[in-house]
Every structure is written in structure tokens, then in C-alpha cells.
Amino acid sequence: MEDTTESPAIHPAIAPLSYLLGTWRGQGEGGFPTINSFSYVEQLHFSHSGKPFIAYTQKTWKLNSGEPMHAESGFWRPKPDGTIEVVISQSTGLVEVQKGTYSAEEKVIKLQSELVGNASKVREITRVFKLVDEELFYEVKMATNLTSLQPHLKASLQRI
Template sequence: MIEIPSDLHKDVVPLAFLLGTWEGAGVYDFPGTEKCNFGQEIVIRHDGRPFLEFRSRTWVLNEEGEKVRPLENEHAFWRITSNHDGTTGARGIEISSVRDDGTVEIWYGELADGKPQVDVSTDAVARIEGSPEYSGGKRLYGFVNGELLWVGEKAAPNVPLRPYMSAQLKKVLSPAQLIKDINDLPDDGIAFFK
């Protein structure tokens, strides 16, 4: 079930399925780097203005699933744009993001019509000196059976666009939600087990 907070700006209501803290794991594989499994935490929140704030932290996992070292972090702002041609249906998405390796990206894409799915591609990429070679990318995010699934594609000057990261994430309940759920139990707690 997708809940829409009462103070969510009306312009980003179609992105409400993304809100929350998500955790899970995925696979990282790009030429010139070590292939690995990674853990990820994504926090997507709002403050009442017409955008969502997106923060992602990833880390390399060993074979036992333990954190080994940081992989990459990203901070972004997601907005919905209006259809300039006056049509209804899919709505435009724009994302401005920065990664800890010194990469800044502008993404454009669409929110699928009638389903919780976002498909975006880079429009502009800027890198500081020393950041990894990177010329563009694509991402697909989808809310499937209560989970957030995503896949990222990446291109570099000598590597054509190809999948390089994907993850399956589960929503983490906040302590406030847990307390609300506890408050919904019968007073004695025993009736719950009958």
C-alpha cells in the first residue's frame, strides 16, 4: 500500500511510492572495476516543497554479507515537470544529483502512466579532476510487490552504455510507524494471539 503524507506537495504526489527508507542488496559490475555485491540504504523524503530529497549510500559486501568498505554515495533532488505539449499520461521527471566521487548529473525522464515506475537518462554530466571516467547513464526504478527495484546503466568514453548496478530494496519501518502499530493492538495484548 502506498501512503500519501498530508503535507506532501501536490506536484510530487505521483512519486509518493518512493518515500521512506529502503535497504537491501545488489550487484555492481563495470569494466575496469572489481565486480562485487553491495548493500544499499536509500532515504527519500520531503519537506513540503515541490521536490523529493534522495540520499543513497552503498558499501561493498563480503561473502558473508558484512560491510567491507564504502562503494559510492549520492545526494539528489527529484522533481516532476509538466508536459509541455499539453498531453496527459506519462509525466516528466528531472533529477539533479551529485556523487561522492565528484560527479554531477542532470537526469530527465518519465514517470510511467498508471504504474509506479520511473525511467531516466542523463542529459548532462560534469566531473571534477580525478573522478572516474563517465559519459552518461540510464536508470529504471520500480515499486514491485512492496519493494523498490532499480537498475542503472553506465557509459564511459571506451565503454558503451551497459548495466552496471542493480538492487532489490525493502522498506524499513520507522519507529513512529512501529509505535502506531503497537497502539493499534488490544489493550491487554493477549487478544491478538487468540
């Protein structure tokens, strides 16, 4: 098979979310009622292969020391009706199946966990991504056996 450096054509199914494609980097803050607050550096990468999905990878590092923290990867599958399915596997062994909606005009994606697998305590996860003035913001909320849905992570990222 011939190796080409050209990117494949964007599949029509992912065109409404093509603004995500590329690498994003920035800082975030995390916390939860049961843990100490923390700050981190994060990098997200969204790519495509010409198929009707976006591949996703995420890595974080401690802000002060640069020590690796968390990593996850998965696939985002937008549908023509404005719904989206996202599958994410985390370095902790946790797996998320998320469903939600997107607005290409408002550049907002809202995800709600349908399944959180291999988690002893986590019961629910929501994620909201929003592009504002070329800056990608997100917020993650989480619920556990002991807590209702609470803010957990938020970050602001710029395309690099």
C-alpha cells in the first residue's frame, strides 16, 4: 500500500465537527468533593481517516512538575440528525460510552454517559465542549456512589 502524506477528504458525517480537527493544548483545573483541587496541562488531538468518525486522544501532565497524569482515547461518531456517539477508554481502566448532541452553528457538543464500565465508584459522567473565539473550552461533571453530579474538570485549550 502506498503511503501518502496528503490528508484524506473529510467524510460528510464529520464535516460539522471538522473545526475540532488538529491538536489543542492548554491548562485545566480539577477537583471533586472527595479530592484536593489540582491544575494540569492538557493536550487533545482530533484526527480523521476519511471514515465517518473522529479519532480522539487526550493526555495531561501536572502543571508544576510536568509529571504525566491521565490519558484517554476514543472515537467520536456524529450523526446527520445532530446526535453524537462517543466511546472513550481511560488509562485508569475506565470506559465511557457517551451519547449526546452537537450544534455545528454554535460549536457546542454535549455528552451524557450511557455506560461507565469497569468503574467501582463512578456512576455518571457528562462532558460539554464549546468553541468560542478559536478557544476550545470543556467541562466534565461526575457522579459517584456517594456524590451527585458535581463539577470535576474544566480547561481552556488553543490550537497548536
